[in-house]
Every structure is written in C-alpha cells, then in structure tokens.
Amino acid sequence: MDPGAVPRPARAAALRRAWALAGIVPFTVYVLLGLGVPAGAIAYGAFQNPDTGHLTLSNVTTATHGIYLHGFLVTMELSVIASVLPGIFGFAIGYAIHTARRGSALRRIAITASGVFANFGGVPLAFLFIATLGTTGIATRWLTDIGFNPYDNGFNLYDLGGVALVYMYFQVPLMVLVILPAFEGLRPAWREAAANMGARTWQYWRRVGGPVLMPSFLGCVLLLFGSAFSAYATAEALTSGTIPLTAIQIGSFLNGNVLAGQQNVGKALGLGMVLIIAVLMVLYTLLQRRAARWLR
Amino acid sequence: MAAVIGEELAGGTAPGPLRAARRRRSLPVWRWIILVLAGVYFLIPLYAALRFAGIASFGQVVHQTGFSDALILSLKLAVITTVLTLALMVPTTVYVHLRLPRLRRLLESVTILPIVIPPVVLIAGVLQVAPAYLKSTPYLLGLIYVILAMPFAYRSLDAGLRALDLRTLVDASNSLGAGWRSTLWRVILPNLRTALMSATVLTAALVLGEFTMASLDLYQTFPVWIVAFDQTSGPVSTAASLLALFLTWVFLLLIVTVGSRRARRTGGGQVDLFSVVRHETGRPGTGGS
Numbered sequence: 001m002d003p004g005a006v007p008r009p010a011r012a013a014a015l016r017r018a019w020a021l022a023g024i025v026p027f028t029v030y031v032l033l034g035l036g037v038p039a040g041a042i043a044y045g046a047f048q049n050p051d052t053g054h055l056t057l058s059n060v061t062t063a064t065h066g067i068y069l070h071g072f073l074v075t076m077e078l079s080v081i082a083s084v085l086p087g088i089f090g091f092a093i094g095y096a097i098h099t100a101r102r103g104s105a106l107r108r109i110a111i112t113a114s115g116v117f118a119n120f121g122g123v124p125l126a127f128l129f130i131a132t133l134g135t136t137g138i139a140t141r142w143l144t145d146i147g148f149n150p151y152d153n154g155f156n157l158y159d160l161g162g163v164a165l166v167y168m169y170f171q172v173p174l175m176v177l178v179i180l181p182a183f184e185g186l187r188p189a190w191r192e193a194a195a196n197m198g199a200r201t202w203q204y205w206r207r208v209g210g211p212v213l214m215p216s217f218l219g220c221v222l223l224l225f226g227s228a229f230s231a232y233a234t235a236e237a238l239t240s241g242t243i244p245l246t247a248i249q250i251g252s253f254l255n256g257n258v259l260a261g262q263q264n265v266g267k268a269l270g271l272g273m274v275l276i277i278a279v280l281m282v283l284y285t286l287l288q289r290r291a292a293r294w295l296r
Numbered sequence: 297m298a299a300v301i302g303e304e305l306a307g308g309t310a311p312g313p314l315r316a317a318r319r320r321r322s323l324p325v326w327r328w329i330i331l332v333l334a335g336v337y338f339l340i341p342l343y344a345a346l347r348f349a350g351i352a353s354f355g356q357v358v359h360q361t362g363f364s365d366a367l368i369l370s371l372k373l374a375v376i377t378t379v380l381t382l383a384l385m386v387p388t389t390v391y392v393h394l395r396l397p398r399l400r401r402l403l404e405s406v407t408i409l410p411i412v413i414p415p416v417v418l419i420a421g422v423l424q425v426a427p428a429y430l431k432s433t434p435y436l437l438g439l440i441y442v443i444l445a446m447p448f449a450y451r452s453l454d455a456g457l458r459a460l461d462l463r464t465l466v467d468a469s470n471s472l473g474a475g476w477r478s479t480l481w482r483v484i485l486p487n488l489r490t491a492l493m494s495a496t497v498l499t500a501a502l503v504l505g506e507f508t509m510a511s512l513d514l515y516q517t518f519p520v521w522i523v524a525f526d527q528t529s530g531p532v533s534t535a536a537s538l539l540a541l542f543l544t545w546v547f548l549l550l551i552v553t554v555g556s557r558r559a560r561r562t563g564g565g566q567v568d569l570f571s572v573v574r575h576e577t578g579r580p581g582t583g584g585s
Contacts, residue, residue, distance in 0.1 A: 023391040024399070030384055031406060034443040038421025039413065045424065093334050096327040106331075112548040115498055116541060117338065119505040123523040124537030127530075131344035138344040169341070172334070181455065223411060230414030233507045237523075247416045254420055254512050270417035277413065285405050 039274060045267035063268035071244040072272060075229060078160055078245065082167040083224035089168070090175025090224075091217060097176065098183040111180070114173035121170050122233035129166045129238070133157050158239050166238060167231060171224050178223055182216035219287040222280050229277065246273055345534050353535035360532060366521030369434060373517065374503040376438035381445045381499050382492065389453040390484055393462055400454075407450035410443050418443070419509040434515040441503050448498040456491025460484075497548050504544060 046063075049056045062068065093110070100107045132139045133150070134157055143150055156162050186209060194204040232247040241248055246269055253266025357363065392399050410418075422440055423431065430436045465487065469479040485492070507519040516524065518540065526533040 020395050023395060024388055024403075027384060027388040030442070031446075034422075034440060035409060035413070035418070037425050038418055040421075041425045042417060042421040089334075092330045096330045099327065108549060108553060110331075112545060113338075115548050116501060116545040119501050120541060121505070122507040122519060123526060124519075124534070124541075127348075127526075127534055127537075128341035128345045131348045131534075132341040138347065139340055169338070172337075181451075223408070226411060230416065232414070232416045233511075247414055250414075250416050250420065251508075251512065254416070254423075266420065270414070270420055273414050273417055281405070281409070284408070285401075289401070 042267045042270045042274070045264050046271040047268075048264055050263040059262075059264045059268035060271075062262065062265045063272055067244055068246070068249065068265070068269060071246045071249050071269075072276075074160070074244055075246045076276075078164060078167075078235075078243075079225045079228040081160070081164040082171055082228040083221050085164070086168045086171035086175050087217070087221040087224055090172045090220075091179055093172065094176045094179040095183060098180065098186075110176070114176040117173040118170055118177055121231065123237040125166060125169055125234050126237035128169070129157060129162075133162070133165075158242065160243060163235055163238055163243060166234060167228055170231075170234075171228060174227060175220055175224055178220045179216065182213055182220070185216075186212060215287045215290045219284050222284045222287070226277050226280060229273065342538070345538055349531045349535040349538060353529075353531040354539065356532050357536045357539060360525060360529075360536075362516065362521055362525070363536075366516050366518045369516070370504055370518035373434070373438045373441065374500045376435060377441040377445060377503045378496050378499045380438065380442045381449045382495065384442065385446065385449045385453055385495070386485075386488075386492070387480070389450060389457060390462075390480065393454075393457045394466060403450065404454070407446045409447075411447045415444065415506075415508045416512065419512050423513065434513075434517075437506075437510055437513055437515060437517070438503075440509060441499075441506065444506070444509075445499040445502050448502065449495040452491050452494040452498065453488070456488045460487050493554075501544050501548065504540065 046059055047055050047057065049058070064072075097107055097110045100110075129137075131137055133155075134140065135151060137157075140150060157166070190208050190212075191204060194208055199207070230247060232245075232251055235243060235245050236248050236251065241252075250266050250269050250273075253263070253269070389403075392403055418440065422436070426436055430439070462484070465483055466479055469483045474482070505519060506517070507523070510517040511520045511523070519537075522533050522537050522540070525536070
C-alpha cells in the first residue's frame with residue numbers, strides 16, 4: 001500500500017504529513033484570494049449599512065421580501081425546469097455517445113461540439129432562438145405552415161418556459177460533458193453477466209445500470225441547477241428583465257441602478273444565491289461519495 | 297471491442313446470448329432517434345441565424361470598428377488564463393495524485409465551486425476587494441478566469457492522471473536517478489499530452505466566450521464587442537458570433553483528433569475531454585470472474 005503507512009515514530013510522521021501539505025499551498029492561496037476573499041467581502045457587505053458602515057440586517061430583510069423574494073422563487077423554478085429536462089436529454093445523448101465506437105467521428109464531433117456549446121450563451125444565443133422560435137422565426141413559420149402555430153398553443157419564447165428551452169442549448173452539452181465519465185464506470189462485464197442470467201434490457205437498467213448511475217445522474221443535475229441558477233447574460237438578453245431573476249437583479253445593482261441606502265441589497269442577494277448553492281454543494285458531495293463506491 | 301466479439305459469439309443456440317445479440321442490433325435505432333432529435337434542436341437555430349446573417353455579412357465582420365481590438369484583447373486573456381491555469385493546476389493535481397490521494401475528493405469539491413458560485417456574484421466581490429492598480433487593467437479578468445477555468449482544467453487533468461500508472465512511472469523515473477523536476481517535465485507531462493490539450497482548449501473556449509464578468513468589469517472583450525456591435529448591425533454581429541462558434545469548434549476538433557492519434561501511438565491512456573479509458577487489452581468477458 002502507501003509507503004507512508006509504514007509505522008515510524010509518531011512525531012516524524014506528523015511532521016512529514018504537515019510538510020506534504022506544502023505542495024498545495026500555491027493552489028490554496030490562489031483559491032482563497034480569487035474565490036474566498038471576494039465571497040467573504042460579499043457576505044460581509046450583505047450585513048453592512050452602506051452609509052454608516054455599521055452592521056445591520058436591513059439588507060437581508062429587503063433581499064428576502066417583495067420583488068427580491070419573488071426573484072429567488074422564479075429563479076429556482078426556472079432552474080429546476082432547466083436542469084431536470086436537459087439532465088434527462090443529456091443523459092440519453094451521453095449514453096448514445098458512450099455506446100458509439102471509440103475514436104469514431106460521431107464521438108469526436110459530439111464531444112467537441114458539447115465543449116463549445118456548453119460555453120455558448122448571452123445575446124448571440126438569445127438571437128439564435130429569436131430567429132428560430134420568435135414570432136416570425138423560421139421554425140415558427142414551418143410549424144404554422146403545417147397548421148400548428150406555437151404561439152396560438154400557449155408557447156411563448158419570452159416567458160419562463162421559453163427561457164428554459166433556450167437554456168437547454170448550453171445545459172444539454174454541459175450534461176453530456178459531466179455525465180460521460182460516469183458511463184465509463186458501467187462495466188461491460190455487468191451487462192454481459194446480466195444477459196447471461198437472462199435479464200432483459202429493462203431489467204438490466206432497473207437493477208444494475210440505474211442504481212449504479214443514479215448518484216452520478218443526480219449529482220450532474222445538481223450541477224446543471226447551479227449553472228441555470230447563475231446564468232445571467234442569456235435571460236437578460238432574451239427578456240430584457242421582464243422575468244425577475246436574481247442574477248439579473250444583482251447585475252442591475254452592479255450597473256448602479258439602485259435606490260439610495262440600498263446599495264448593499266445586491267450583496268445580500270448574492271449571499272442568498274451562494275447559500276442556496278452551498279446547500280446543493282453539500283448534497284452533491286454526499287452523492288459523489290456514494291457514487292465513488294461503485295466507480296472505483 | 298468486447299461488444300463486437302460478444303456478437304460473434306452469440307451465433308450459438310443458448311437463449312441468453314441470442315437475446316443479447318438482438319438487443320445489440322436494436323441499439324443503433326434508439327441511438328439514431330436521440331441523435332436526430334439533438335441534431336434538430338441544435339442545428340435549426342444555427343441555420344436560422346445563418347439565414348438571417350446572410351453570406352455577405354461574413355466578409356464584412358473583419359472590417360468593423362473595434363473588431364481587431366476586441367479580438368486581440370480576448371486572445372491575450374485566453375493566453376494569460378491558460379498559462380496561469382496550467383502552471384497552477386498541473387503541479388497541484390499531480391502532487392495530490394502522488395502524495396495526498398486522500399485529498400482528491402476535497403480538491404474535486406473545491407474545483408467545482410466556480411461552476412456553482414454565480415459569476416455575477418464573484419465579479420461583484422472581486423470589484424469590491426481588488427486593489428485599484430488591478431482594477432484599472434483588463435488583465436484582472438485573466439486572473440479571475442483562472443478560477444472559472446479550474447473545474448474544467450482539473451477534471452481533464454484528473455481524468456488523464458487516472459489513466460496513467462503514475463506511481464510506477466514516478467518510481468521508475470526516480471530509480472533511474474531523475475529528480476522531481478525532471479520527472480515532471482520528461483515523464484509525466486509527455487504522458488499527459490492529451491489531457492493538457494483538452495484543459496487548454498476548454499480554458500481557451502471559456503475565456504473566448506465569457507460575457508458576464510467582462511461586461512460588468514466594463515472591458516470590451518470579443519463577446520462584449522459582439523453585443524455592443526449588435527446595436528449597429530444585427531446581421532454582421534450574428535455572423536461574428538457564428539464565426540466565433542464555428543472556429544472554436546474546429547479548433548477543438550483538431551486538437552482532439554491530433555491528441556487521440558498521438559495517444560494511440562505512444563500508448564498512453566486516451567482522453568476525450570472528460571472521459572478516460574485504459575487501453576483495451578482484448579479480454580472480453582473476463583471481468584465477471
């Protein structure tokens with residue numbers, strides 16, 4: 001096993017272990033400065049009166065009432081839709097890619113395309129969909145020609161469902177990228193063993209594949225939730241603020257559109273987002289720990 | 297490989313393998329349905345945008361005011377971010393794999409944080425605490441992008457390292473008298489080539505496409521320019537974003553193709569961006585015993 005496991009005097013071992021940690025100091029310092037300090041500043045600012053600098057709860061109170069509370073709820077509703085559906089769709093695509101021959105063109109094209117589309121967003125993405133499913137978009141016209149005008153049937157690109165549909169454009173590829181490693185943990189031998197014992201496909205998925213992949217699947221969906229939760233540019237471009245989303249509200253604080261005395265409400269909103277995501281992170285870690293039992 | 301051999305063996309009379317063979321033949325059907333659906337969803341918007349932009353706009357993109365400045369700034373940021381990310385993440389990931397394997401899960405959780413901390417929150421905090429001399433330059437963005445790139449860089453490096461028998465490689469290198477630095481440069485890095493490439497490309501793609509932070513930091517990177525230019529000419533701006541998307545993709549495809557060809561030749565583990573496989577040794581059906 002590990003050479004460090006050989007028994008030796010306790011003090012020397014402790015020293016060795018402490019010294020071993022020195023190798024991750026640069027990384028730790030960078031993360032603390034680039035992530036920890038800014039997050040800390042937001043958290044502190046959330047409890048600060050912008051004029052006097054005294055500690056106060058008024059920012060948090062404002063941020064959890066009225067339009068801001070509504071913003072949190074709408075953001076969560078959107079994130080649930082825009083993480084579960086792309087999660088299922090991306091899972092299916094990921095499995096299709098996984099079963100493709102290694103090194104095949106299909107596999108290479110699909111995986112690289114996922115890498116590109118997962119980073120696509122903002123005004124260009126909004127525009128793509130306005131040209132497709134806007135009131136005069138191409139797909140809208142095609143559908144109208146075959147007698148199904150989506151706008152007469154309750155579809156609207158600029159409401160919550162429409163935004164969720166647009167979000168799928170980067171959420172599905174993200175799901176493909178993060179779920180692929182999980183499929184590698186699905187040993188072909190298990191499938192063969194199941195087949196040898198006479199299991200049908202659905203039995204294999206119900207008893208073997210499903211339970212093994214479930215923690216990874218849920219973990220990835222949580223990740224998608226976080227991604228949808230923090231998306232900013234796309235919704236801003238598509239709806240120009242008609243849907244109250246927390247990220248957009250924070251953005252307008254940063255752009256200086258604030259009432260006097262409320263400058264720090266944006267920080268309280270930011271803190272709220274981080275807290276919601278922190279809860280999810282804990283869940284994610286627990287799920288990963290469970291998944292790791294099978295994957296290694 | 298195993299599936300192909302399995303199908304050949306399935307010519308027998310036992311009901312189990314027969315059913316398995318039928319199932320394997322039916323696999324492509326659902327696969328095609330899924331992929332066609334995905335193709336429809338992903339390609340029609342591209343086609344719609346292409347029609348709106350018109351072919352002529354593509355020629356005009358290059359000549360627009362601000363185009364080259366924005367593109368150069370984005371490219372500079374991409375280079376800075378990639379160099380910093382690799383310099384930070386490669387030694388850390390290798391070190392943790394070798395010396396602190398117990399911290400791997402912790403590192404994984406920490407590097408996933410930037411995906412879930414909203415960029416809009418992060419940039420708000422950064423603008424609040426960053427010293428003035430950093431805030432007055434666009435390169436502050438490069439420093440923060442390193443944080444944003446961490447999840448992607450770490451995951452591809454981690455996948456690449458897991459495909460190697462790192463311990464054996466390092467022990468062999470040490471027993472031949474190589475020092476730690478020499479081992480890293482001449483043994484580990486060449487074996488990680490594909491993983492390094494995918495980390496590079498994912499980082500570059502992220503920087504070239506990032507909008508939220510750059511626009512709130514008020515610097516005109518390429519994506520910010522595209523949006524600003526949209527006010528002047530919609531078709532040209534659309535053409536520019538399609539062009540950017542296409543070029544990034546071709547670049548990525550090129551690197552993965554070259555990378556996997558080279559990996560096959562050197563015998564290292566094959567990495568396609570995230571997933572990783574040990575080389576098949578042609579032993580179908582032995583895993584169950």
